[in-house]
Amino acid sequence: MTTMPVSGVPAPARGSRPAPAGHSRDRRGSPVPAAGMIATKIMELRKRRGLMITLIVLDIGFPAVFYLIRLLGHAFAPRANPSAGSGQIFTFFAAGFLPTFGFIVAATVGCTAGSRDLTEGMFRHLVVTGRSRLALYLARIPAGLAIVASLVAIGYAIVCAVSVFAAPTFIDYNNVNIPPGLSRAEFGNWARDHAEPVVCSLPYSGQVPANLPCPLPWSKSAVTPSQPASAKLEALAVKIASQDYPGYTAIFRSPPDSLMIEAGLWIELEAIVTFTVGLGLASLMGQRTIPVILLFVFQIIVTPILSAVDIPTCRTCSARSSGWPWHAWNHPGCR
């Protein structure tokens, strides 16, 4: 390498500028992100309008529209349309829809938060502020989680609210009106008092006496006063009620508070884990597309395989319960 002598030291400074008064040593070397960094990161994510609108439509709009249609349908034609809220619909959303869409929201926001500073060239501006890189990365976690957790929580709150406040006030099954929210014992008592409609209308997989007077005149009407019935018929009605109770609770009962809280926390936990993994992957790879694809592949292909693994301690319930609380709710023996 050819080198040339340096001609000389540059000219002295014209006039050095004193350090500004506001320049005190702040804690920018600390790995703890400042509150302002988190707040502005939330703003940065929130202002991605296309992304936010898509995720809101997905996670909040869909259940909101679904329930709105059911509420309107029930309001205008209550006989033809069941109540908007029910345990069955709650289970559909809490066990299937919300975890899936919460996963999509979390993966997308996580990968966006993890990669966009780099791909849009903003990260180097942030690094040259002297702020710790770790703090810059860590600021993304609470910022992204604030958005993911809020979206998932709002969607879930809609489901819970409708499930509770629009729960059915009566149940019409084959023209038999059944009061909702009965315990197993209460359901049995009610069946004893309405033995003939129960025996004639509710499903039963056992042996039914051949001399039952079915169809009965009252089976075409609403609830009727208790009819005199034989002890044998009443016993059979209690037996049918006992057999149908899990189905009754699954279809007709509004979900209990403890279940809603537990299920909500599970959904949030899944979203948090997905967000964190997405954030980490995107930060490492410096891009959004590949980490999103990897997460979706994991969710669609790997997760079902892992879920199918038989864990001995859960063998009793493995066929019906994957650890999610609503399965235990529907199958009390697994609780």
Added chain:
Amino acid sequence: MITSALPGASGELAAESRWAVETYGLTKRFGANIAVNGVELLVPRGSAFGYLGPNGAGKTTLIRVLLGLTRADAGTMSLLGYPVPRHRDAALARVGAIVDEPRFHPHLTGRQNLRLLAAAREPAARDRIGPALERVGLARRGDDRVSEYSMGMRQRLGVAACLLADPELLLLDEPMNGLDPAGMAEMRELILSMVAEGRTVVLSSHLLDEIERTCDAVAIVDHGSIIRQGPIAELLAGAQLALEVECSEPGRARGLLAGTTLGARVEAVPSALGLDMTLPAGAGRDVIAEINRVLVDGGISIYRLQPVQTSLESWFLQVTTRLGDPQ
């Protein structure tokens, strides 16, 4: 391996350091390619300093190393007297920088992008957003999305981002890139005004004319090494001097000069109107007078004899041409 044993390492001494940027033996390799090769750079405080070199000379890499965007393989360095990377946070608190093309979140407005950057600085930085936008002429467009900005506006937003630090030192990497002539003039004025406030501006560029117009001192870099540095006036004083001679009989005039002692020192080539001469570095007015005397005594009519001030560009080409010479 980087050591941080520079004098002025402590915070107390840092403010007293005479140099805004000091590097000693700074080296950065990318595999077999040496992007920064033992660079020894001294930038005085309060000056406008040009870091000049052709594309691929290692200008941006040096700035990235100084800012901690990439690690050095060897050497020591300090910014504003603070050794980096050991006291990088303290040093960068008072440094503003544009590295490569200034890019921002396109979906945010200019003001929102600055809020994002201010949040990573001290709390007072937030109060500087408005004045910074005002100063770079983006006050009215500050609430427009960056995706709607021209290249020149993004460059100015980059400068506004630098101003959030109320910086003592600005490291600007090719700030004139993509600017039209009016934009370049505005940027030049902006840089000069910041220097006038006592800030130090290091301007990395391959645009010799801009460096010459803007900077007091310059370092010439090529293939990762600094080949010259110093005040521009001093450097140019050591450059060869050109002389345009309009005369009769250029061929005979050339022969006359070759027959004297001047012939060994003066290179003369015929031109359309006479001779173009190159005088040795440091040649004074007496050499010009001697040329005039020899030609007049030889019966040559002199119509015009004009020394041509060496520009930074021609000097740069002289230096780099010599570098390219195998001798």
